[in-house]
Amino acid sequence: MLKIRKRDEPWKWGALVVFLGALLFSLLVSSLLLAWQGKDALFGLNVLWQGSFGNLWALEGVLLKSIPLFLCSLGVAVAFRMQIWNIGAEGQFALGAIGATWMALQFPDLPGFILLPIMFTMAFLLGGAWAFIPAFLKLKLRVNEIISTLMLNYVAILLLDYLVFGIWKDPASHGFPMTPEFTSGAVIPFIGSSRVHWGLLFCLVVGVGLWGFMRFTRLGFELQASGEGARVARYAKIRYGRLVILVMCMSGGFAGWAGCVETSAILNRLQPSLMVGYGYTAIVVAWLARLEPLNIAFAAFLLAALRVGVENMQLELQIPAAFGVIMEGMILLTVLAGQFFLTYKLERKTRQD
Amino acid sequence: MWEFLIPLFAATVQSGTPILYATLGEMMTEKGGVLNLGVEGIMSVAALAAFWVSYTTGSPWLGFLAGGTAGMVFASLHGFVCITCLGNQVVSGLALTILGGGLTHYLGVSYVGLSAPGFNPFIFPLLSQIPVLGEVFFKHDMLVYISFVIPFLFWFFFKRTSLGLHVAATGEMPAAAAAAGLKPLLLRYFAVLSGGFLMGLGGAYLSLAYTHLWTSGLSGGRGWIAVALVIFAFWRPGRAVVGAYLFGGVMAFQLRLQAIGTNLPSSLLLMLPYLLTILVLILSAWRGRRIDAPAALGTNIEPEG
Numbered sequence: 001m002l003k004i005r006k007r008d009e010p011w012k013w014g015a016l017v018v019f020l021g022a023l024l025f026s027l028l029v030s031s032l033l034l035a036w037q038g039k040d041a042l043f044g045l046n047v048l049w050q051g052s053f054g055n056l057w058a059l060e061g062v063l064l065k066s067i068p069l070f071l072c073s074l075g076v077a078v079a080f081r082m083q084i085w086n087i088g089a090e091g092q093f094a095l096g097a098i099g100a101t102w103m104a105l106q107f108p109d110l111p112g113f114i115l116l117p118i119m120f121t122m123a124f125l126l127g128g129a130w131a132f133i134p135a136f137l138k139l140k141l142r143v144n145e146i147i148s149t150l151m152l153n154y155v156a157i158l159l160l161d162y163l164v165f166g167i168w169k170d171p172a173s174h175g176f177p178m179t180p181e182f183t184s185g186a187v188i189p190f191i192g193s194s195r196v197h198w199g200l201l202f203c204l205v206v207g208v209g210l211w212g213f214m215r216f217t218r219l220g221f222e223l224q225a226s227g228e229g230a231r232v233a234r235y236a237k238i239r240y241g242r243l244v245i246l247v248m249c250m251s252g253g254f255a256g257w258a259g260c261v262e263t264s265a266i267l268n269r270l271q272p273s274l275m276v277g278y279g280y281t282a283i284v285v286a287w288l289a290r291l292e293p294l295n296i297a298f299a300a301f302l303l304a305a306l307r308v309g310v311e312n313m314q315l316e317l318q319i320p321a322a323f324g325v326i327m328e329g330m331i332l333l334t335v336l337a338g339q340f341f342l343t344y345k346l347e348r349k350t351r352q353d
Numbered sequence: 354m355w356e357f358l359i360p361l362f363a364a365t366v367q368s369g370t371p372i373l374y375a376t377l378g379e380m381m382t383e384k385g386g387v388l389n390l391g392v393e394g395i396m397s398v399a400a401l402a403a404f405w406v407s408y409t410t411g412s413p414w415l416g417f418l419a420g421g422t423a424g425m426v427f428a429s430l431h432g433f434v435c436i437t438c439l440g441n442q443v444v445s446g447l448a449l450t451i452l453g454g455g456l457t458h459y460l461g462v463s464y465v466g467l468s469a470p471g472f473n474p475f476i477f478p479l480l481s482q483i484p485v486l487g488e489v490f491f492k493h494d495m496l497v498y499i500s501f502v503i504p505f506l507f508w509f510f511f512k513r514t515s516l517g518l519h520v521a522a523t524g525e526m527p528a529a530a531a532a533a534g535l536k537p538l539l540l541r542y543f544a545v546l547s548g549g550f551l552m553g554l555g556g557a558y559l560s561l562a563y564t565h566l567w568t569s570g571l572s573g574g575r576g577w578i579a580v581a582l583v584i585f586a587f588w589r590p591g592r593a594v595v596g597a598y599l600f601g602g603v604m605a606f607q608l609r610l611q612a613i614g615t616n617l618p619s620s621l622l623l624m625l626p627y628l629l630t631i632l633v634l635i636l637s638a639w640r641g642r643r644i645d646a647p648a649a650l651g652t653n654i655e656p657e658g
Contacts, residue, residue, distance in 0.1 A: 320459050
């Protein structure tokens with residue numbers, strides 16, 4: 001018989017082992033899924049690998065996709081750290097895109113070095129404002145933020161639809177729901193001759209900035225201390241409410257930035273195809289990274305690779321894109337189950353017991 | 354006026370039914386102390402399973418049962434992660450929703466546009482003769498009539514049976530329940546599985562009665578509405594009925610407005626149920642009855658030693 005025992009000391013490489021184990025397990029189950037559908041599973045895994053890491057073109061694609069994931073996930077993690085469950089990155093991302101588009105349409109003649117900062121500011125403000133609603137409702141009325149942030153995702157996507165089907169629709173788009181293409185000042189340029197744009201550097205700045213903020217400012221310290229929850233914060237005489245508002249607005253602002261980057265650099269206009277679920281994948285990324293900024297960069301890269309790899313599989317094996325979503329869900333679920341072994345271990349029951 | 358209202362109320366009951374099943378499922382789970390945010394994923398998977406079984410066997414009843422079973426099997430993953438492995442209940446539920454959405458899109462893609470035998474209206478003898486009420490409540494499919502009975506069973510289960518009392522005890526104080534010689538882990542599994550079964554029935558309703566053909570994204574946020582409604586209902590089945598029909602009403606109203614043609618853009622109308630969910634949460638918070646929540650909701654039972 002096996003017996004559960006609490007670990008006396010933490011398992012040093014445990015988190016990594018659990019993470020890799022979850023990854024392997026999910027790969028195994030998804031190849032079984034492929035085999036069940038009559039596809040060549042080994043070939044599928046190879047296509048997945050080649051698609052994400054096989055060549056420079058693929059790697060550039062992965063970097064491109066990790067940018068929005070990183071930003072959204074950073075926001076999610078900041079909130080999760082304070083045990084505020086912001087599930088609304090998807091909606092905040094949409095609002096950021098709307099804010100950026102609004103400015104791009106408003107001032108088409110401005111040069112990039114003025115227009116882009118304006119777009120980023122508006123994206124942050126609208127994304128933050130969208131997250132402010134649930135934060136306010138949570139504080140004042142104790143409305144559960146999980147559900148309110150989630151509902152606001154649906155509302156935000158419908159708002160985006162309303163705009164691109166209505167007042168922002170390009171008259172020259174032959175009825176397609178999209179805004180006119182951005183002027184060159186509203187587009188984030190590429191780095192050198194690569195396919196990757198300067199949003200990558202922006203991620204670096206935001207990441208380092210957040211790290212510095214958490215590490216060296218009083219507010220950042222309070223934020224870390226409140227990670228244990230509202231009661232601990234109150235004992236430490238921290239104004240919890242103010243922090244909740246701050247954290248949520250920051251969280252929404254980061255997701256808003258991601259929306260701005262994607263609209264400006266990738267699509268060059270606002271259209272419904274912008275919404276591909278980065279906000280939800282960000283939750284997976286944040287949790288896999290155990291809410292640590294550096295790990296988030298790594299996990300964002302990995303899940304971006306998964307998305308790009310699955311796109312390759314879509315072409316080569318004719319499978320739906322949802323295959324990637326299945327893997328994301330499975331990885332998250334197995335990591336959750338595996339984390340059991342970080343605090344407990346199984347021991348063989350001895351005679352004395 | 355009545356020509357508009359009576360069909361509207363009838364449609365309210367119909368679109369409230371899947372929400373009612375799901376809300377009771379979530380309530381069941383939460384009564385046992387486990388928060389399951391995977392309702393949306395469970396409903397989608399169940400809707401597909403129900404459709405697939407009805408499509409291949411030709412029996413909507415088998416499909417209905419398959420939906421419930423699929424819901425239960427899928428919920429067991431949540432049970433395993435949270436009850437056995439002590440995983441975070443919030444994140445596990447989200448993972449379930451992500452996984453369920455993915456599976457449904459992936460496996461359902463070849464059925465899109467196909468139709469399966471579903472449930473057709475069954476005019477209830479005698480009761481359907483009652484003016485107005487008969488029209489609104491008794492000209493539906495059998496699954497609607499079943500949903501009338503379940504809240505009573507639910508109430509009876511928790512008020513009058515010892516198993517129900519034991520389940521509620523693990524939702525309130527698992528340690529005390531264990532001390533009293535109960536098996537809290539098993540009871541929680543029971544709550545999660547039976548709750549998942551009910552959620553699955555809600556999902557099955559979507560593909561077998563609400564529509565008879567398969568489209569992706571059938572659940573459309575109903576699972577999340579169900580989670581909100583449990584709070585609104587203060588964990589009481591009677592109020593769950595009120596809440597489910599309230600949402601059914603808004604969904605039906607919004608569809609009807611679109612059908613008769615208004616100047617309002619459809620995307621704004623489609624926002625209504627989601628905005629209403631937030632409003633409903635604000636209203637229930639206002640009444641401040643948080644005391645009714647199971648005390649141990651969302652916390653895992655740590656093993657000793």
